[in-house]
Amino acid sequence: MSGSVSYRFSQRLSHVPASFLGELFRVSSQPDVISFAGGLPDANRFDVEGIRSASEEVFAQEGKTALQYSTTDGYLPLRTYIASRYRSRLGLNADPEDIQIVNGSQQCLDLVAKILVDPGDHVLIERPGYLGAIEAFSYYEPVFDPVQALDGLIGPDPDSVRGLVTDNSPVLWYGIPNSQNPSGMTWSPGIRREIADILDGTDTLLYEDDAFGELFFDGRPREPVKKSLPHQTIMTGSFSKTISPGLRCGWIWAPHPVIEEFNRAKQAADLHSNLLSQMILTRYLETTDIDRRIWETARVYEERCHLMEEIIDDRFPAGTHRTSPEGGMFLMVTLPSGIDSMDVFRQGVSNGVAVMPGSPFYIDRGGGNTIRLNFSTVDLNLITEGMERLSQVIKSLK
Numbered sequence: 001m002s003g004s005v006s007y008r009f010s011q012r013l014s015h016v017p018a019s020f021l022g023e024l025f026r027v028s029s030q031p032d033v034i035s036f037a038g039g040l041p042d043a044n045r046f047d048v049e050g051i052r053s054a055s056e057e058v059f060a061q062e063g064k065t066a067l068q069y070s071t072t073d074g075y076l077p078l079r080t081y082i083a084s085r086y087r088s089r090l091g092l093n094a095d096p097e098d099i100q101i102v103n104g105s106q107q108c109l110d111l112v113a114k115i116l117v118d119p120g121d122h123v124l125i126e127r128p129g130y131l132g133a134i135e136a137f138s139y140y141e142p143v144f145d146p147v148q149a150l151d152g153l154i155g156p157d158p159d160s161v162r163g164l165v166t167d168n169s170p171v172l173w174y175g176i177p178n179s180q181n182p183s184g185m186t187w188s189p190g191i192r193r194e195i196a197d198i199l200d201g202t203d204t205l206l207y208e209d210d211a212f213g214e215l216f217f218d219g220r221p222r223e224p225v226k227k228s229l230p231h232q233t234i235m236t237g238s239f240s241k242t243i244s245p246g247l248r249c250g251w252i253w254a255p256h257p258v259i260e261e262f263n264r265a266k267q268a269a270d271l272h273s274n275l276l277s278q279m280i281l282t283r284y285l286e287t288t289d290i291d292r293r294i295w296e297t298a299r300v301y302e303e304r305c306h307l308m309e310e311i312i313d314d315r316f317p318a319g320t321h322r323t324s325p326e327g328g329m330f331l332m333v334t335l336p337s338g339i340d341s342m343d344v345f346r347q348g349v350s351n352g353v354a355v356m357p358g359s360p361f362y363i364d365r366g367g368g369n370t371i372r373l374n375f376s377t378v379d380l381n382l383i384t385e386g387m388e389r390l391s392q393v394i395k396s397l398k
């Protein structure tokens with residue numbers, strides 16, 4: 001038997017960007033490295049005891065159901081909970097029939113692209129944009145059109161969106177209006193209305209990824225674009241940042257024809273999401289003051305974010321710019337021109353601090369002097385120490 005097999009991978013793999021994340025995780029998990037590179041919620045905020053007792057109740061009361069196969073659309077009490085929270089928090093009229101549970105909202109990126117995007121279709125994405133979306137969409141071979149942020153970072157530039165929608169008739173416009181990953185930017189109410197007006201009446205769908213909408217530091221919900229554009233907006237959400245990513249529970253809420261196709265694709269992909277997780281989560285949500293817990297988490301993140309901002313303003317070289325997040329888990333720094341963020345990454349790791357270079361977030365290969373900093377996982381003392389190390393590295397490269 002010959003050991004030389006020539007593995008024939010599909011052509012579409014050539015469209016997927018080389019992932020830098022493996023190297024990133026490897027170096028940033030070294031024990032002596034303070035990492036601002038990741039994107040995890042703070043594990044100290046997980047309510048281990050609460051989830052444990054919810055699990056015990058599910059096993060005691062409905063163990064056989066929880067361990068059985070289930071429907072593709074997801075556990076109805078959980079979908080009903082999500083719909084009623086849309087109503088109570090945001091005044092949105094959501095029907096549980098148009099909501100489906102997924103294995104983390106990341107799964108929506110794959111399945112939405114699978115049902116909507118043909119090779120060569122145009123997809124609009126923010127510049128910088130969420131890397132997980134760039135990677136997931138790439139398998140379906142779209143042409144990405146990057147949308148520049150407005151000066152002042154109050155959202156995407158409406159003129160750029162208008163031009164791209166008119167000229168390229170994109171099938172999808174993927175954006176993160178609340179505390180975007182990677183920039184931390186939040187779209188202003190005016191920009192939200194303008195984006196809805198531009199799309200209204202076209203056949204471009206908006207994909208409104210709301211992974212961070214519950215995590216505003218001031219606790220105030222921002223009105224989704226979907227409110228002004230209900231029949232053209234696919235909205236996704238997640239329990240990952242508020243309760244636990246390990247449960248892998250997210251959802252999609254979309255116009256009925258989209259949900260029907262999504263359901264078929266989801267069934268083909270994995271039959272249904274983990275029912276046990278869905279039932280535990282539902283039980284947990286029914287028995288917990290979730291608003292208080294989320295508020296406390298946002299307080300912790302706010303304090304960390306503000307400390308990082310102060311240190312950037314005090315210690316980083318002149319010519320540095322940063323975003324001012326209103327929530328979420330990330331902020332983005334633009335370093336003085338000439339500083340290469342890959343050098344910051346490499347030198348940083350040698351000096352005990354890891355950052356995420358910005359360029360993978362730029363579909364047009366820009367952002368070479370930007371870095372993304374995560375403020376959710378590292379406590380205040382380590383932020384002070386890590387940011388001091390980082391400022392030294394940046395000064396040494398200037």
Ligand SMILES: Cc1ncc(COP(=O)(O)O)c(C=O)c1O
Pocket residue numbers: 039103104105106107130132176181209211237238239240245249250
């Ligand atoms: C903007 C955004 N969307 C979606 C996801 C996927 O999250 P999950 O699959 O855990 O819901 C993430 C994860 O970090 C994210 O940052």
